[in-house]
Amino acid sequence: MWRYVLRRLAEMVPTTFGVLLLSFVLFYVVGGSPAQSVLGQHATQEAIVNFNAENGYDLPLFFGNWCDMDAVQKAPDGGTRLACTLGPGDYELPGAAQATLRETATGREETRAVGADGALTVPEGWRAVSADGVTEVRRATRHFFDSQFVLYLNNLVHLNLGMSTETKQPVTEVLLQGLGPTLSLSVPILIFGSVIGVILGLLCAASQGGVLDRGILALSTALMSINYVVWILLGQFFLGFKWPLFPIWGYESAYYLVLPVFIGVISALGSDVRFYRAAILDEIYRPYVRTAVSKGLGRGRTLFVHVLRNSLIPIVTYVSLSIPYLFTGSLLLESFFGIPGLGSVSINAINSADMSVVRAVVIFGALIYQLVNLLTDIAYGWLDPRVRVAQ
Amino acid sequence: MNAAAETSARRGPGAWARLWGNRVTRLCIIAIGLYTLLALYGEGVYRYYKGSLWEGAPACLTWAPERVPPYNQVHMESRYLPPLSVSTWPAHTLADGTAVPETTHRYWLGSDNLGRDVLQRLIQGARIAFHVGIMTSLIAIPLGVLLGCLGGYFGGKIDSLVVWLCATVSAMPGLLFILAIALIAGKGLFGIYLGIGLTTWVSVCRNIRAEVIKHRDRAYVQAARVLGYSHGRILFRHILPNVMHIVLISFSIRFPASVATEVFISFLGIGVQGEPSWGIMINNARARLWQGIWWELTFVSLAIFLLVLIFNRLADDLRDVFDPALRNR
Numbered sequence: 001m002w003r004y005v006l007r008r009l010a011e012m013v014p015t016t017f018g019v020l021l022l023s024f025v026l027f028y029v030v031g032g033s034p035a036q037s038v039l040g041q042h043a044t045q046e047a048i049v050n051f052n053a054e055n056g057y058d059l060p061l062f063f064g065n066w067c068d069m070d071a072v073q074k075a076p077d078g079g080t081r082l083a084c085t086l087g088p089g090d091y092e093l094p095g096a097a098q099a100t101l102r103e104t105a106t107g108r109e110e111t112r113a114v115g116a117d118g119a120l121t122v123p124e125g126w127r128a129v130s131a132d133g134v135t136e137v138r139r140a141t142r143h144f145f146d147s148q149f150v151l152y153l154n155n156l157v158h159l160n161l162g163m164s165t166e167t168k169q170p171v172t173e174v175l176l177q178g179l180g181p182t183l184s185l186s187v188p189i190l191i192f193g194s195v196i197g198v199i200l201g202l203l204c205a206a207s208q209g210g211v212l213d214r215g216i217l218a219l220s221t222a223l224m225s226i227n228y229v230v231w232i233l234l235g236q237f238f239l240g241f242k243w244p245l246f247p248i249w250g251y252e253s254a255y256y257l258v259l260p261v262f263i264g265v266i267s268a269l270g271s272d273v274r275f276y277r278a279a280i281l282d283e284i285y286r287p288y289v290r291t292a293v294s295k296g297l298g299r300g301r302t303l304f305v306h307v308l309r310n311s312l313i314p315i316v317t318y319v320s321l322s323i324p325y326l327f328t329g330s331l332l333l334e335s336f337f338g339i340p341g342l343g344s345v346s347i348n349a350i351n352s353a354d355m356s357v358v359r360a361v362v363i364f365g366a367l368i369y370q371l372v373n374l375l376t377d378i379a380y381g382w383l384d385p386r387v388r389v390a391q
Numbered sequence: 392m393n394a395a396a397e398t399s400a401r402r403g404p405g406a407w408a409r410l411w412g413n414r415v416t417r418l419c420i421i422a423i424g425l426y427t428l429l430a431l432y433g434e435g436v437y438r439y440y441k442g443s444l445w446e447g448a449p450a451c452l453t454w455a456p457e458r459v460p461p462y463n464q465v466h467m468e469s470r471y472l473p474p475l476s477v478s479t480w481p482a483h484t485l486a487d488g489t490a491v492p493e494t495t496h497r498y499w500l501g502s503d504n505l506g507r508d509v510l511q512r513l514i515q516g517a518r519i520a521f522h523v524g525i526m527t528s529l530i531a532i533p534l535g536v537l538l539g540c541l542g543g544y545f546g547g548k549i550d551s552l553v554v555w556l557c558a559t560v561s562a563m564p565g566l567l568f569i570l571a572i573a574l575i576a577g578k579g580l581f582g583i584y585l586g587i588g589l590t591t592w593v594s595v596c597r598n599i600r601a602e603v604i605k606h607r608d609r610a611y612v613q614a615a616r617v618l619g620y621s622h623g624r625i626l627f628r629h630i631l632p633n634v635m636h637i638v639l640i641s642f643s644i645r646f647p648a649s650v651a652t653e654v655f656i657s658f659l660g661i662g663v664q665g666e667p668s669w670g671i672m673i674n675n676a677r678a679r680l681w682q683g684i685w686w687e688l689t690f691v692s693l694a695i696f697l698l699v700l701i702f703n704r705l706a707d708d709l710r711d712v713f714d715p716a717l718r719n720r
Contacts, residue, residue: 014555015555015558015559015562018556018558018559019559019562019563021559022559022560022563023563026571026572026575027571027575030575030576031575221703221704221707222696222700224703225647225696225699225700225703226692226696227651227655227673227692227695227696228651228655229654229655229670229673230673230688230692230696233673233677233680233688234692237681324564325564325565328564328567331566331567331570332655346567346570347659350570350571350659350661351659351660353574355574358567358570358571358574359571361564361567362563362564362567362568362571365563365564366562366563366564369562369563370562373562
């Protein structure tokens with residue numbers, strides 16, 4: 001058993017690394033620096049350079065010796081000059097003959113010659129304030145792997161997901177606050193959805209080919225064709241407004257969750273029932289069912305005790321696949337019913353282009369997915385010894 | 392036995408005839424044809440008012456763009472008209488000086504809050520839905536087929552890489568990942584294509600890979616190997632035609648799913664800009680549903696429902712005919 005758990009853990013490593021790499025590529029390589037969206041459209045070049053330097057957005061992506069800083073500006077006389085002052089560190093300033101350094105504490109200025117290859121060292125407590133004729137500014141990284149990727153992994157390990165630009169709260173806090181409401185909505189949806197789905201699936205399978213079966217099947221196909229957005233709008237309109245049975249906005253008592261849970265269940269019911277029906281039908285023609293029937297067992301007992309138990313394996317697999325989504329929540333359902341969970345947090349972040357929150361929820365969701373998969377597999381290995389030896 | 396004979400033996404004779412013979416399936420195919428015609432008509436209208444056959448077309452295929460296209464024309468005097476009502480637009484002069492005489496217009500499906508024709512907008516929505524369904528499939532299916540073929544055929548390290556890629560992408564939280572890609576690629580259709588296309592190839596890849604593994608050691612593949620054919624020839628000329636039905640089934644599943652996702656994304660305002668997508672229309676209509684303006688929301692919902700329903704039904708039938716084992720996957 002322990003060998004199986006260890007093997008499963010080892011298998012998780014490459015996928016987790018892949019998930020981290022993929023989100024890094026999406027948000028850092030393609031997405032680039034958020035300086036523009038954080039500082040606003042009218043941010044000065046100086047502010048952007050400083051923002052990037054502070055948050056490490058000018059570091060090389062994966063590895064390298066130099067950070068390219070976009071710190072060159074056109075001077076009024078047609079030449080080029082520094083766009084902002086440079087803090088302590090080793091620089092390369094090709095094109096500049098000399099640079100002026102200022103001691104921060106005293107304000108004393110000093111002119112230094114820049115080396116032939118543009119090398120310049122700004123000591124602690126000093127800043128470089130000008131270097132006329134400079135064509136490019138590069139800062140030396142502290143070591144070869146001092147990169148955005150390493151910084152990103154380091155931040156993740158320390159659960160430092162940055163600040164939300166909208167709410168000015170640490171993102172970790174935002175995530176933790178949203179988790180409770182999300183689970184209070186998604187767990188009932190999962191439980192009710194699975195139970196109702198399995199019952200309908202059993203009904204279908206029991207009357208396979210009959211009117212009931214075909215009726216439920218046709219209804220399921222119709223249900224799964226109705227758009228999710230339409231489900232919410234119709235539910236709110238008819239059950240909240242036309243016949244005001246349920247509140248449609250707020251998160252005060254369990255009663256507020258009834259309508260969203262109902263909509264969540266019914267919108268997923270179509271595809272669920274179809275799956276459960278097929279899983280049960282796979283079992284119903286097995287020899288042991290024929291044996292059970294021929295030794296005189298009742299229909300109900302055969303179906304609920306013998307068939308259901310055996311078809312539970314695909315059903316549990318199917319249900320476990322949706323467990324990770326319990327944590328990220330339902331985007332629309334939450335934001336339409338005013339439930340302050342992760343779903344509405346994500347929607348708000350998307351609407352206000354608050355990338356640090358979007359990024360955090362995506363990574364959080366992906367890591368939870370890994371974890372739940374691991375736990376599910378371990379549970380399988382525990383329940384079914386065959387899984388442990390199979391490759 | 393050559394590849395084609397083995398395939399047809401497995402599928403049984405006349406798969407297409409059986410599809411066409413089923414009355415419901417025939418109805419679905421005809422309905423999809425009608426939707427396609429509607430979308431093509433919408434594309435024609437869109438191109439006509441855009442002024443060229445495509446972006447940057449040569450001069451012979453470019454003409455002076457007409458005024459505002461009919462689906463975006465605002466008529467404040469005929470707002471909120473119920474279906475079938477007739478409205479008279481008074482004579483007026485446009486900004487460029489052309490005089491427009493008084494016209495009567497029948498709103499078959501009513502008008503919205505700016506007096507725009509719901510029917511015209513609905514047709515444009517169908518156009519966008521088809522764009523999304525086809526473009527995302529053009530990204531997802533070739534990607535999935537290529538990776539699935541390579542992984543399934545070669546096995547070993549290549550297969551591990553493909554499986555790793557699939558596992559990684561499928562671990563990302565679906566809709567949110569699509570939204571993030573769309574957001575980073577920039578608002579508009581392109582972001583939607585990329586977002587949906589780059590996340591949904593995984594299921595295509597898995598199905599193709601599983602099927603290619605089944606074929607890898609069949610007699611006809613061994614025969615091709617003995618004849619000294621190259622891997623590329625065996626894979627793409629011999630095996631691929633035998634797993635093509637999965638491509639067809641994948642397309643019929645992917646298409647409605649992409650349309651539904653596009654509705655969702657555009658509804659959130661991240662998708663299409665300035666053109667009437669179904670998601671935008673629903674978002675537009677939902678506030679006024681409470682005041683009894685039911686037609687816009689109803690007709691858009693119906694249009695989406697029917698399109699998705701017929702594709703879902705067709706996907707079922709395709710699976711039944713071509714590959715019963717793939718059902719429910």
